[in-house]
Amino acid sequence: MRPKTRILLNLARTRLHRLRSRLSLRNRLVVSHVMVLLVALGAMSASKELMEGPGRHHFDPDVVVKAGLGLGVLAAVLAAVVVSRFLLRPLDTVRAATHQLARGHYDDILDVPGEPGLAALVRDVNSLAAALADTERRRARLVSEIAHEMRTPIAILRGQIEGMADGIFVPDDAMFASLTDDLDRLRRLADDLSSLSRVEEGAFTLHRAPTDVTELARATAERLRPQFDDARVSLDVTAPGPVTVDCDPDRITQVLVNLLGNALSACDPHGRVSLSAHADGDPSPGAVVRVTDDGIGIDAGDLDRIFARFERIEYPGRPAPAGGSGIGLTIARGVARAHGGDITAESPGPGKGATFTLRIPREPA
Structure with missing residues (x-):
């Protein structure tokens, strides 16, 4: 490819990209319908010229009309396929991103396109991914914090019970009172965790x-x-x-x-x-x-x-x-x-x- 031709192609791609970024999705749909209609009319016009041209006596008019309609439909279908791919490419990207979110991959950030309607959709998807990632981090941290909070009283209870089993501690009223205090602490912790869960989920009922x-x-x-x-x-x-x-x-x-x-x-x-x-x-x-x-x-x-x-x-x-x-x-x-x-x-x-x-x-x- 000649350098001049390559420059012209790059310039055309740049202008096409700028035009696409300026057109809203609604305008893109309008342009796509107009393009398909123009292609179909062009094909039918070409068939009409063929029928009315110098060599028209060599063709059956019915055959030419049918061929023109078929050519127009075929051209319209091909144009619709090409234009639909042009329109749906960013939507396919967003759909793939939502599938990744459903699988638990929250770190994939989409590039915001220039088209305002799609840009707003992509920003919403990115915000959703960030919120889900934060929720997952909070859930993992909560599980770790709960395990840490419960580990201490459980370890104390185990040490006291093993101490009584080994004869180190005397199973008297004071020891049983200490065990009861540790069990009460675990119960209070369980009640607090239950209340915390209902508060954060907004699931508790107020009796006003x-x-x-x-x-x-x-x-x-x-x-x-x-x-x-x-x-x-x-x-x-x-x-x-x-x-x-x-x-x-x-x-x-x-x-x-x-x-x-x-x-x-x-x-x-x-x-x-x-x-x-x-x-x-x-x-x-x-x-x-x-x-x-x-x-x-x-x-x-x-x-x-x-x-x-x-x-x-x-x-x-x-x-x-x-x-x-x-x-x-x-x-x-x-x-x-x-x-x-x-x-x-x-x-x-x-x-x-x-x-x-x-x-x-x-x-x-």
Whole structure:
């Protein structure tokens, strides 16, 4: 092939690619139909000229007409096949990508074409692949985290049972009480994991009823007050009411118990925790409950990370509580958001305490 001819072919390909990128899928379909029609008309016109030309007396008119129609149909079919391949090539690429997604291959990223309609489709497929890949990574991480969380109490139970079997430990009331505590920890972990699964899937049911949040906060605080007294941490409650919202009282109690328990764990002896509940009309009418402590505080970079599952923030000289599963705040935020509200955390910094704010709308969205 001559260099000039090669240059002309490359120029034609470039212009064809630019034209294809500028045409939408709808315009491509219109152009394809027009091309097929023009090819058919051209074939029929050629047959007509053959019939009316100088050598027309050598051909039977019926035969020429039939031949022209057949040639037109054949040319139209061939043109339709070529044009359909031109149109469906990017769609075939997207279809192959979806098949790869169905097989679990989430790392294949499609190149975004220039055509706007197909580009939007390809971007959606790429976003779907990224979301599925993230879900798969979270699932694998969750399985690993669950195995890690269950390994410690199971190892302790096994060591205690083997110790009693070997005569190292005496099977007395204290030993059985220790075994019971470890079994209770496993049961609590199983219950927390079940609640976490329902929260993340949005599968749990809320039994809503008109509830005075201030009375619920006071009752929860009084129920937990003996634990604060044992730890020599003062608990102040400010809950002028009533503030009635449509919520699940058992679930909200679960959230308050978690927030108060975390505040108690964060405080040293002679520390202080305050609980307040009041109505709030910004940004929507509802109830606001705040739990504030003067304990270890939270670093600014950890204010959102503490709501992630199995995240237990540790500071030098102050490890996280050994009995916690690290998913209490995850469950609490999930319950709050299921009500249409949320939980946020604020802290001036490590050693300066923290404030957790629960917001519940007055009525479900």
